[in-house]
Amino acid sequence: MGSLTVTLVFLYAVSAVLCTPFINQLQPGQEWPARSSVKQPYHQFDGTENEHKPEVAEPKTAASEVEKEVISDEPQAPLVETVERIDYSGAQVWKVSTEDVQVQRLIKKLATDKLIASWGGNHSSIDILIKPNALENVTAMFRNGDITYDIMIDDLQQRINEENPPLDENELELQDRRGHRMTWKQYHRLEDIHGFMDYLAKTYPSIISVNTIGKSYEGRELKILRISDGKAGNKAVFIDGGIHAREWISPAVVTYFINQFAENFDVESDDIKNIDWYFLPVVNPDGYEYTHRSDRLWRKNRKYGYGPSTCTGADLNRNFGYRWGGKGSSSYPCSDIYRGSGPFSEPETKAISEFFRNTAVKFSAYLTYHSYGQYLLYPWGYDNALPADHKDLDSVGKQMAEAIRKTGGSQYKVGSSSGLLYPAAGGSDDWAKSLGIKYTYTVELSDTGRYGFVLPASYIEPVARENLAGLRVLASQV
Ligand SMILES: *[C@@H]1O[C@H](CO)[C@@H](O)[C@H](O)[C@H]1NC(C)=O
Ligand SMILES: *[C@@H]1O[C@H](CO)[C@@H](O)[C@H](O)[C@H]1NC(C)=O
Ligand SMILES: [Zn+2]
Numbered sequence: 001m002g003s004l005t006v007t008l009v010f011l012y013a014v015s016a017v018l019c020t021p022f023i024n025q026l027q028p029g030q031e032w033p034a035r036s037s038v039k040q041p042y043h044q045f046d047g048t049e050n051e052h053k054p055e056v057a058e059p060k061t062a063a064s065e066v067e068k069e070v071i072s073d074e075p076q077a078p079l080v081e082t083v084e085r086i087d088y089s090g091a092q093v094w095k096v097s098t099e100d101v102q103v104q105r106l107i108k109k110l111a112t113d114k115l116i117a118s119w120g121g122n123h124s125s126i127d128i129l130i131k132p133n134a135l136e137n138v139t140a141m142f143r144n145g146d147i148t149y150d151i152m153i154d155d156l157q158q159r160i161n162e163e164n165p166p167l168d169e170n171e172l173e174l175q176d177r178r179g180h181r182m183t184w185k186q187y188h189r190l191e192d193i194h195g196f197m198d199y200l201a202k203t204y205p206s207i208i209s210v211n212t213i214g215k216s217y218e219g220r221e222l223k224i225l226r227i228s229d230g231k232a233g234n235k236a237v238f239i240d241g242g243i244h245a246r247e248w249i250s251p252a253v254v255t256y257f258i259n260q261f262a263e264n265f266d267v268e269s270d271d272i273k274n275i276d277w278y279f280l281p282v283v284n285p286d287g288y289e290y291t292h293r294s295d296r297l298w299r300k301n302r303k304y305g306y307g308p309s310t311c312t313g314a315d316l317n318r319n320f321g322y323r324w325g326g327k328g329s330s331s332y333p334c335s336d337i338y339r340g341s342g343p344f345s346e347p348e349t350k351a352i353s354e355f356f357r358n359t360a361v362k363f364s365a366y367l368t369y370h371s372y373g374q375y376l377l378y379p380w381g382y383d384n385a386l387p388a389d390h391k392d393l394d395s396v397g398k399q400m401a402e403a404i405r406k407t408g409g410s411q412y413k414v415g416s417s418s419g420l421l422y423p424a425a426g427g428s429d430d431w432a433k434s435l436g437i438k439y440t441y442t443v444e445l446s447d448t449g450r451y452g453f454v455l456p457a458s459y460i461e462p463v464a465r466e467n468l469a470g471l472r473v474l475a476s477q478v
Contacts, residue, residue, distance in 0.1 A: 086295040088160060090132030093119060093153035095449050098126050103147055110138060117336070119452055120373055122421050127152065127449050129297075152449050159454045160296050163187075164248075179203070184256050184460045187248045189292055190220065190285050193255060197225045197281075200262045207265055213280070214351025217303040220285040222351050227261050228276035235478050237365040238437075240280040240352075243316045243428065245287025245298045246453045247371040249445050249463060254281040254369055256464035257471060271475040276361065283348055284316055297453060299336050301346055306333030314340035317370075318426035319349045322434040323382040326425030339426050352428070356435060364478040365439035366432035367471070372452055373444040374410055376401055376470075377417035379433040381442075382425035384418045387433060396439060396477045400470035408466025410446060417442060439478055443467065 098104050098121070107126060110116045115134035119127040130138050142149060153159055164187045167175065175181050182188055182196035201210040207229055212221045228234060241254035258279050261272060282288050286302035300313030311334035318329035321343035325331075329339035344350045356363075378393040380386065387393070397414040404412050413420060417429065433440040446463045447455060455463075 083294055085293070086297075088132075088156040088296070089158075090135065091153075091156040092130045092132075092135060092151055093127055093156060093449075093452060094130060094149040095125060095127050095152050096147070096149045097124060099124050100147075102145065106141065106145060106147070110134075110141075120449070122373070127452060129156070152452065153454070156454070159451065162456065163451075163454050164457050182255060182259070184252060184259075184464060186457050187252060187292075187460070190282060190289055193251060193281055194221065194223050196255065197223055197258070200225065200258070204262060204265070208262055213355045214347060216284070216286045217301060217347050218286040220289070222280065222283070222285070222348060224278060224280045224355070225258055226276065226278050227258070227265065229265070229273055231274065234274055234276045235364045236276040236278065236361045237367070237475070237478060238278045238280075238363050238432075239367045239369070240283050240428070241369040242282040242284055242288055243368060244370060245284050245291045245300070246296065247369075247445075248288075248291070248453070249371045249455050249460065250369040251281045251288065252457075252460045253445060253464045253467055254279055256460070257468060260468060269472070269475075271472065275475055275478065278361075278363075280352070283352070287313070300338065301348055303340075303346055306338065306341070309334060311338070314338050314346050315426075316346055316349050317428060318424065319344065319346050320426050320428050320431035321349075321353060322426075322431040324426045326382045326423070328381075328422055328424030329426050337424070343426070349428075353431075356432075363432075363435075363437045365441075365474060366429070366437045367439075367441050367443060367474070368428050368432075369443050369445060369467075371445040371455065372447055372449070373421075374412045374446055374448050375417075375420055375442075375444040376412050376414045377420060377429070377442040377444065378414075379416065379430050379440055381417040381423065381427040381430045383423050384416075386416055386419075389438065390416065393439065393441075396474060397441065399477070400441075400473045403469040403473045404466045407469035408462050410463075410466055412443075412470075439474060441474075443470075 096103060096107065098107065107116070107128065110128075111118060114131075115138055116128045116130050119129055121127055167183060167186055171183055171185055175183065180196040180199035181192040197210050201208045208225065208227055210223055210225050213224050214222045216222060239254055239257065241250035244250075258281070261268060261277060265273070284301050287298055287300060290302055291298050298313075300315050302313055304310070304312050306312065306314065314333075315329070315335075315337045318324075318337055318339035324343035325339060328337065330337045332338060340346050340349075344353050376397040378387075378390065378397060394414060401412040401414050404410055417424065417427070427442065429440050429442045445467065446459060451459075
């Protein structure tokens, strides 16, 4: 790192500490502090801000015009700005059975009043985050209603603090010798993930190539890596991760697959070698970086200025163009499941749709990795309906789940996403299926709620290893 970068990182760290908002002081019903004090776009201040600035050669947009003016006024001055880090001290996560309609009603009301936020769930159970200042009140309401619940996480900030410890000395030394910084002992920043992909392309040029299929809203690259021995009869499989920013285990697992196939290609099984693999490990790089920098639990992308209240971000997994706008998605820009202003309104989903539209490759499978819950889900998601070949999907899904269980012991439930969880229109899996890709799955990785999104980094390897076993089953079936 150059000394300027070091200074910037230091300044950022100081500002993050000094400007931490204390959400404990909010009154019930009051909105949490604005999550974005990061000006849009190209005003990143995280030590990597330069790569997001428009290059001279780029076509000018309104945003880059504005940016150019700002820069040319004071070319040397760093754009110092506050990056707030959301503090989740005292927030809890509860698991609540929702079989009783009274409970469903109460939870809906609490969510509307912004006292709680939904983390995940299924037909009969929900995990909710209780905001610290609402804890007393919500506890009283549950007690009055005689509603039972399990406290899964007692202090969320503590879990966040412990989730991603620094690498030990040995690992750091290895890292320096390896040619890339990626490990599966830690959740890495985007820079390390992209550096790893570039390293593999450089090291194994005969089988690996890296391509940028577009840019995120804030200008980060959407990097896709292909592993292929170039045989004519190969099938093709597309795998993505990181659609939802806070699901850190997803890019970690997808990069683990990449590493496994890339480093061992010669000795891999024919099932693996007879497939052209396409990996897009971080679909939502802006959101991913934002969860590292500012709000660990951010879900959406970072497109700015939606709606009169200028809320930030759309849920990319409600923004795909098949049956867009249906059940389980919101037209309200501040919602965590905001579907965007139209199908493929977001640059990240748009880039994926263009990639599929422009490619001559005929994909046999599309897998998208999320967390959490331990499910292997197939279409349809938009409503309680099944594709004509659902028996094939169910059968392969169950074989994958069996391989996962045998390898690592985790139990994954298999079924359609609307059937097992809840209807949600605009998902990438439905859209992929609508393109005619047969084996289309959304994989909800570990765990089932003990840590939820804040799964400690020590889980990366076991979760990835058992899911690699699942992926091998898929490879044998396509
Ligand atoms: C729903 O979630 C609960 C709690 O995690 C779990 O015990 C139950 O088996 C799940 N049901 C289905 C159908 O997945
Ligand atoms: C929760 O807070 C609201 C508003 O402050 C109050 O009206 C209500 O009585 C409280 N409920 C309980 C059970 O404490
Ligand atoms: Zn997700």
